[in-house]
Amino acid sequence: MLQKSPCTVFFLLLSIVLLSACSRQDIYQKAIGFERSAAGLEAASITLGELDIAYLRNADMNSGDTIVMVHGFGANKDNWTRMARELTDKFNVYAIDLPGHGESSKPLDLGYRLDQQVAHLARILQALDIAEMHMMGNSMGGAITALYAAAYPEQIKTAVLFDPAGILEYESELFDLVVAGDNPLIPSKPGDFERLMDFALEKKPFIPWPVLGVMEDQALANQTVNKVIFAAIRDAGFETDFRSIVSRIKAPVLVVWGKEDRVINYRNGEVFVDIIPGARLEVLDGVGHVPMIEAPEESARLFLEFAKSHAPKAG
Known part of the structure; x- marks a missing residue:
């Protein structure tokens, strides 16, 4: 098995790009495969009615928490x-x-308000037989994690919210752009995906050009469903209810925010911790909207320390 080293993955990817006669799609699949393998993960899927749900899981399960x-x-x-x-x-x-x-199903009429997405996630986790877990989410996923923790308190050991959506008391660069009819989160033409990366990430990871090209193709192909999802969240008028709901969270909550976030102002983290009883805030200098990509080791360390501090006492 590959050693879990970013350098190992980097040189493997570089070798593929330089030496392989594969198509861009083949290179993308191999690169993603290397990343997953280096992380100890494998791809899997489950069918729920008419929905196919893709996910990653440990290649080798252990006796630890989920x-x-x-x-x-x-x-x-x-x-x-x-x-x-x-x-x-x-x-x-x-x-x-x-x-x-x-890689999950993308029906346009499924229902994508935050509360509906919580219900979808609950169905998925029930089908996967996951009844107790630590949950973490980023941006929209952070809002879903917070709502899930409030709705299913018996399931959540800890919740970690990375730059979560749901509260917009302090406006961001994104707000002004969306009001002007320009949403950098939804690529619509070639070059827009690189703009999205520049906008969302302060610290961009190395991505070989063939992989970046396939990622842009995927983003452009998803433009229609992304517009439907964004509109469902934006038009729900959910913020007042959101604050009331997340104030009922019982689990320990850690909020992690990149200080250079242009998508959602990091000062909204102060509002989250004021609302959620006992919540803690960590602000990361030099990091943007996606800490788990930009600062993965630091993000993991913060979670590990937080989970350890809230673990049941032995004996």
Whole structure:
């Protein structure tokens, strides 16, 4: 098995790009495969009625707790692989492609309000027989994690919210752009995906150009469903109810926010911890909207220390 080293993965990817006669899609699949393998993860799927749900899980299960990872808007399960690399030795990780995202089904009429997405996730976890877990989510996934923790308190050991959506008391650069009719989170033409990366990430990871090209193709292909999901969340008028609901969370909550976040202002983290009893806030300098990609080791360390501090006392 590959050693869990970013350098190993980097040189393997570089060798593929330089030496392989494969297509861009083949290179992408091999690169993603290397990332997953290095993180100790494997791909799997489950069918729920007419929905096919893709997810990543430990290639080798262990006796540790379960962690469920919930990605953000327009993202997918592979946003978590670099952080998961730090966790799969001691935890059983499940990174889910929510409906409408990644390799999961993308029906336009499913219902994508935040509360509806919580219900979809509950169905998925029930089908996977996951009844107790640490849950973490980023952006939209952070809002879903918070709502899930409030709705299913008996299931959640700890909740970690990375730059969560749901509260917009302090406006961001994204707000002004969306009001002006320009949403950088939904690529619509060539070049827009690189703009999205520049906008969302302060610290961009190395991505070989063939892989970046396939990622842009996927984002452009998902433009229609992404518009439906964004509109469902934006038009729900849910913020007042959201605050009331998350104030009922019983589980320990850690909020982690990149200070350079242009998507959601990091000062909204102060509002989250004021509302959620006992919640703790960590602000990361030099990090943008996606800490688990930009600072995976630091993100994992914060979770591990937080989980340890809230673990049941022996004896």
